[in-house]
Amino acid sequence: MRDHMLTAIAAASGLDALDACRVEALGKQGTITALLKTLGKMTPDERLVQGPLIQGLREAVANGIAERKATLERAALDARLASETLDMTLPADATPSGTIHPVSQVMDELAEIFADLGFAVATGPEIETDWHNFTALNIPETHPARAMHDTFYLQQGIDAKAAGTADEKTTFSLLRTHTSPVQIRTMLSQKPPIRIIAPGRTYRSDSDATHTPMFHQVEGLVIDKGITLGHLKWTLETFVKAFFERDDIVLRLRPSYFPFTEPSVEIDVGYTLVKGKRVVGGAEPDGWLEILGSGMVHRKVIEACGLDPDEWQGFAFGCGIDRLAMLKYGMDDLRPFFDGDIRWLKHYGFSSLDVPTLSGGVGA
Numbered sequence: 001m002r003d004h005m006l007t008a009i010a011a012a013s014g015l016d017a018l019d020a021c022r023v024e025a026l027g028k029q030g031t032i033t034a035l036l037k038t039l040g041k042m043t044p045d046e047r048l049v050q051g052p053l054i055q056g057l058r059e060a061v062a063n064g065i066a067e068r069k070a071t072l073e074r075a076a077l078d079a080r081l082a083s084e085t086l087d088m089t090l091p092a093d094a095t096p097s098g099t100i101h102p103v104s105q106v107m108d109e110l111a112e113i114f115a116d117l118g119f120a121v122a123t124g125p126e127i128e129t130d131w132h133n134f135t136a137l138n139i140p141e142t143h144p145a146r147a148m149h150d151t152f153y154l155q156q157g158i159d160a161k162a163a164g165t166a167d168e169k170t171t172f173s174l175l176r177t178h179t180s181p182v183q184i185r186t187m188l189s190q191k192p193p194i195r196i197i198a199p200g201r202t203y204r205s206d207s208d209a210t211h212t213p214m215f216h217q218v219e220g221l222v223i224d225k226g227i228t229l230g231h232l233k234w235t236l237e238t239f240v241k242a243f244f245e246r247d248d249i250v251l252r253l254r255p256s257y258f259p260f261t262e263p264s265v266e267i268d269v270g271y272t273l274v275k276g277k278r279v280v281g282g283a284e285p286d287g288w289l290e291i292l293g294s295g296m297v298h299r300k301v302i303e304a305c306g307l308d309p310d311e312w313q314g315f316a317f318g319c320g321i322d323r324l325a326m327l328k329y330g331m332d333d334l335r336p337f338f339d340g341d342i343r344w345l346k347h348y349g350f351s352s353l354d355v356p357t358l359s360g361g362v363g364a
Contacts (some may be wrong), residue, residue: 009065138301138304218318246281280328
């Protein structure tokens, strides 16, 4: 009986046929089930002989069914895998995703470049005091250079000044007009040598195609011994070449005036005309674009921060991050930067995977 049943199980061509064998042998009316029911009518001596034989038959058939079922299921899966193919090389459907704003991307690029030059990133408050924003930077209250900054003053500071209770070092009186106060706070809080950049939002009461009331700046500061204008020139040349990813960058230094640096220089970068558009770079420039203001830190600024200007010297520089983004990525108007137009953001935005690296290209 065992050989007959195992032969039938092995010959089952499918899961349905195998299940028919199971029902015939082990079902409620099955052959083996009927044999098990006879054990109760046997004498103890007969049960001692027949019981192990019937249980052995049941186990052999159950094991044979399980093995055959596994074989048939594996064969069915193999056949399904062979017939149902999926081309994994096809691109997946695009899912909605956001983009990195050009300003954020350029900030990351600047941080990557200057980190390689040994600069740390410093931050400070956007609501500032008169002293940190102006006076400590050699721009006292009566200085005409304050007129160079279209400042947003706060009512809190105006009221305190009218009441005679204003303290220019502690009363928050305005929205910072540049990130230079971060330089002051850094020099007050840590000892030289200092190498920092200070990226962030700044505010001025101005708005047109090339100016916005809120914009982004990055400023750099180096305070050390024996610092010269040559160090400034090399640093800026290295930065501009890395940022625009070109070695044929030509810079021009022009004398200028800033209250907090002396001497002061404007930095122009040479550009060439390509199909009517200005492209930064070229050994023989067709023209010049102003991109940076810089200079050697004024003695009075160093003194205001409690340092000896005869021992410590430094240079500082600053530029608009929005302007750099416009120049590098071909934008011609600052205002869309802050309009929140999803079409503009999709066009000029960057993938979250486009992380700036010096090895892969900061603007990859």
